Amino acid sequence: MKHIPNRIYLPEDRIPRQWYNLRADMKEKPEPLLNPATGKPVTLADLEPVFCTELARQELDDTTPYFDIPEPVLEFYKMYRPSPLIRAYQLEKYLDTPAKIYYKFEGNNTSGSHKLNSAAPQAYYAKAQGLTSLTTETGAGQWGTALAEACSFFGLPLTVYMVKCSYEQKPFRKAVIETFDAKIIPSPSSTTNAGRAILAKDPNTTGSLGCAISEAVETAVTTPGCRYVLGSVLNQVLLHQSVIGLESAEAMEMIGEYPDIVIGCAGGGSNLGGLIAPFMRDKLTGKADPDIVAVEPASCPSLTRGRYAYDFCDTGKITPLAKMYTLGSGFIPSASHAGGLRYHGMSPVLSKLYHDGYMRAVSYEQSKVFEAAVLFAKQETILPAPESSHAIRAAIDEAIKCRETGQAKTILFGLTGTGYFDMTAYENFHKGNMNDYVPTDEELEASLSQLPTFS
Amino acid sequence: MKHIPNRIYLPEDRIPRQWYNLRADMKEKPEPLLNPATGKPVTLADLEPVFCTELARQELDDTTPYFDIPEPVLEFYKMYRPSPLIRAYQLEKYLDTPAKIYYKFEGNNTSGSHKLNSAAPQAYYAKAQGLTSLTTETGAGQWGTALAEACSFFGLPLTVYMVKCSYEQKPFRKAVIETFDAKIIPSPSSTTNAGRAILAKDPNTTGSLGCAISEAVETAVTTPGCRYVLGSVLNQVLLHQSVIGLESAEAMEMIGEYPDIVIGCAGGGSNLGGLIAPFMRDKLTGKADPDIVAVEPASCPSLTRGRYAYDFCDTGKITPLAKMYTLGSGFIPSASHAGGLRYHGMSPVLSKLYHDGYMRAVSYEQSKVFEAAVLFAKQETILPAPESSHAIRAAIDEAIKCRETGQAKTILFGLTGTGYFDMTAYENFHKGNMNDYVPTDEELEASLSQLPTFS
Structure with a gap:
């Protein structure tokens, strides 16, 4: 044997030099994201205020099977x-x-964790586009740490909304994330409308990923030069x-x-x-x-x-x-x-x-x-x-x-x-x-x- | 280029299948360990109550340049x-x-850390000799964790004396060491004469490796079937x-x-x-x-x-x-x-x-x-x-x-x-x-x- x-x-x-886009080989594609205001499939224009442009393109592309991994990401x-x-x-x-x-x-x-695999390209594309900061959420803290690492490497300030119960259960995640110069805020927080609304309903809430996402997105769309990045769920990830x-x-x-x-x-x-x-x-x-x-x-x-x-x-x-x-x-x-x-x-x-x-x-x-x-x-x-x-x-x-x-x-x-x-x-x-x-x-x-x- | x-x-x-004994190539050998009671170089008989026999042999051997790594240790x-x-x-x-x-x-x-490299053979030799438990000390906690891992793998109960200030600074080390079923005691402790003597002199001491060693050795020599193992300093390590x-x-x-x-x-x-x-x-x-x-x-x-x-x-x-x-x-x-x-x-x-x-x-x-x-x-x-x-x-x-x-x-x-x-x-x-x-x-x-x- x-x-x-x-x-x-x-x-x-x-070693792979391209990523593979599973959607390209699906005969029946996943249903498109919908714009909640119109009920219609989201467009690049809908996504661009939230995501960096190249990532928004990747999000919407369900036909290209392979994407070249950019050289700086390969280096990372x-x-x-x-x-x-x-x-x-x-x-x-x-x-x-x-x-x-x-x-x-x-x-x-x-x-x-594996989260660094997506953090690196997301930070890289944002920097390449000339953005000046990013926001994200983190649950267990792995994504927040990974993105902090990638942002520190590519030179982008980052704010991380961390689900409150994880923030409390994992005090040392904060120290790691701060080692990479990112700012960390337990969510729900009073720094956003979304967070304040959730706290008003339940001041003792332990938080959730869904809630931290709301806060991170709100901060991104209301801050010039800032975009939101997500560590899971999305097609680009x-x-x-x-x-x-x-x-x-x-x-x-x-x-x-x-x-x-x-x-x-x-x-x-x-x-x-x-x-x-x-x-x-x-x-x-x-x-x-x-x-x-x-x-x-x-x-x-x-x-x-x-x-x-x-x-x-x-x-x-x-x-x-x-x-x-x-x-x-x-x-x-x-x-x-x-x-x-x-x-x-x-x-x-x-x-x-x-x-x-x-x-x-x-x-x-x-x-x-x-x-x-x-x-x-x-x-x-x-x-x-x-x-x-x-x-x-x-x-x-x-x-x-x-x-x-x-x-x-x-x-x-x-x-x-x-x-x-x-x-x-x-x-x-x-x-x-x-x-x-x-x-x-x-x-x-x-x-x-x-x-x-x-x- | x-x-x-x-x-x-x-x-x-x-991959190396032998360890290298640096002493063999030293023209001027390190001075021998001395028995404090006699002032004479320690013998195998002096060391055997403290260390498992094969390890005591390795400790004293300053001429054999290469030692075969036992097969179970290679597997580990x-x-x-x-x-x-x-x-x-x-x-x-x-x-x-x-x-x-x-x-x-x-x-x-x-x-x-690198500590596992010595923990594995030390646990293996002790088990092979038919010993029934081990003691050790740990400073930062790396050695204690490594030895707990190795003892769990080879099936030997372990007690770890951990320097008190590290025990307090690193609460989660305890949880890791316990994951591997070892017992952990902050040192100095009241479980040994050495620990009690040090505490009597200075009840607020933050501990030291030297003090934790005293406690671990004392426990080993006063417990049947038990030996002491050390993660550094020694020639065998x-x-x-x-x-x-x-x-x-x-x-x-x-x-x-x-x-x-x-x-x-x-x-x-x-x-x-x-x-x-x-x-x-x-x-x-x-x-x-x-x-x-x-x-x-x-x-x-x-x-x-x-x-x-x-x-x-x-x-x-x-x-x-x-x-x-x-x-x-x-x-x-x-x-x-x-x-x-x-x-x-x-x-x-x-x-x-x-x-x-x-x-x-x-x-x-x-x-x-x-x-x-x-x-x-x-x-x-x-x-x-x-x-x-x-x-x-x-x-x-x-x-x-x-x-x-x-x-x-x-x-x-x-x-x-x-x-x-x-x-x-x-x-x-x-x-x-x-x-x-x-x-x-x-x-x-x-x-x-x-x-x-x-x-």
Whole structure:
């Protein structure tokens, strides 16, 4: 049998120099974003006050399959990429499974996650356009850190609205983000109309991604030379994150492997959409038929319990409307939920693919997720982020199924990041204080009843 | 000009399968450890109650140049090694220097540092001998985390005595160490005679590595089936850490480079001794003459201001005596000093080499070190540990010298770890609260006057 090293790094001449735009190969395209004022598909002109122009173009382009990665972004990528594709030999041995488990590890950079893959081009394009500042939101803090890093590198001031409960659970994220000279504001805040309105309704709110997005967008459109950037959900983000999947596919080809199952955690879809891109391409073009699995928290179950409908991307209802799986833009997950994946919606691309049966979704309560995280840390020497641990949980369960059926499947999952800034959650888990609250049907119904009526 | 990739990973067939024992090539050997009871060189029988037998053998062997790395340790190494040798292109560009800067990055594992390189074999040998538990001390927490990881993997219960001020500054270290099922006790504690004696003298002491060592050793020798393990200073640790240098030398050979300067931070010497091993071998055997530089904190300056003398390795004076550069075993660095490198002494091997003129030493105050850390993080996307940042500071200063002289030197430094658990120190730096306290001559003299009299 051929020997496969534990870690596979692509040689320089096999590193992707283009991103892949999954929409180009979809026969049925995702529904377009709608302008909430007109109910019509958004245009470049609609998007330009919010996004930098090149990114707005990428957002709207559903036909060009490949985009060249700009040279300065390739240079930036080279500092921390290619990321390793790792064979989880020790985990396999521990699980006593005939399955082969691979994971693509994106945590080897200071932002601690895959988010840097989109932060770099977003900061680069903004700088190239002559913009003078950016705003964004961050949930678990990974995106905020990544964007702060990229903005510091390309020389752009940044303001980060951080979901309040994460801000409080992860005090050191602030110090990291400040190391890269960005300004950080817990959201909801009194610095915006959107934030003030949410605080007026519920002064004790723990915040949500949707709410932080409203504040960041409002600040961007009211500040000259400023634009808003987002770390997930958007088509442009999935485009940039395709580098994860392209590298994974190339590395698997190098070692003569192809995944039977591809598993990714899903919040807004940035990692999942990036990881699966080339495998979904194979599926769409009939070249292969891998089983593609989205894993989400039971506390914020947009794919497994949400509705496929037009909804706002933010709580303040100032963004365009997207057709996606959503829990309603007013949905705020329980504060006891650790880490990211707190978004009420899901990438429109992934939503469409899920709706059309190209992938499936599962959800887990968080104590099951942390069990998997600790087991993984002990076997593989990497302390995973809670978000990534959703994918670990599903991969372990698939490997256990293989043990039972005797099938030697090849499993690939995305290890999106490290858990160094999630130690409060790990502490709660060790103390047995993990709360597995799951929203009731009534709660979801109440939130979904607020969907825009024309959806 | 030949293109050199940003990150160089050794292919599997070039990964070292042996450790290198620097002492074998030293014509003048380091002075032996002495039994404080007899004043005579320690024997295997003296060491066996404290250390596991194979490790005690390695400690005493100053003639065997290469030791095979046991197969299970090689398997463990494969999970996170080889570590990358990284060309700091962005830092070079920022500094506008003709120098070529390389760094060996050891932070890509959950312990966050190079410490895992010695933790793995120490846990493995202890398990192989049939021991049932281990004790250790940890300063900044990196060693404690690494050993907890290794003990969890090889199946050995562990108790970690953590220097009290680090325990308080780095609350999340506890959560990580507990993830790997180890027990963690702030030192000095009331669980040992040594701890109680120190607390009786000074109930408000912030602790020191020397004191934590006393407690860990006492617990080991009074518990059946238990031994003590140490993450630095000892010859066995330098032996295991030689994997850093061997990989670096091999990677540099692959790209046709050889360092003019090799720079490492120095606390007890584990990283420095490992990194320089093959380059010092070249120097000892006349094959090359690189400039080898130890960098230490001005607040704990054992090489630059200490004395070369026999001293205890611990504060409680229960360990063997080592001939080394020391500030006196009672020396406790200012609590305002961030991170590790708090040890009063220095590896006897490195002390001897320094004493004989084979290397030089410099020291920096911590605000200069954090300036370098932030600059590095912004340019290279890695948030460095405060310890590692001492080496960064020195490397930057050497690169600036090159800019001034026009010399295109090749600089290699050790980036021992990441700073994710040092955010309190980074916060203090951002707030301008960094205290650059340096011990006065009188303070050092008072501590050195307590050296054992026969030294």
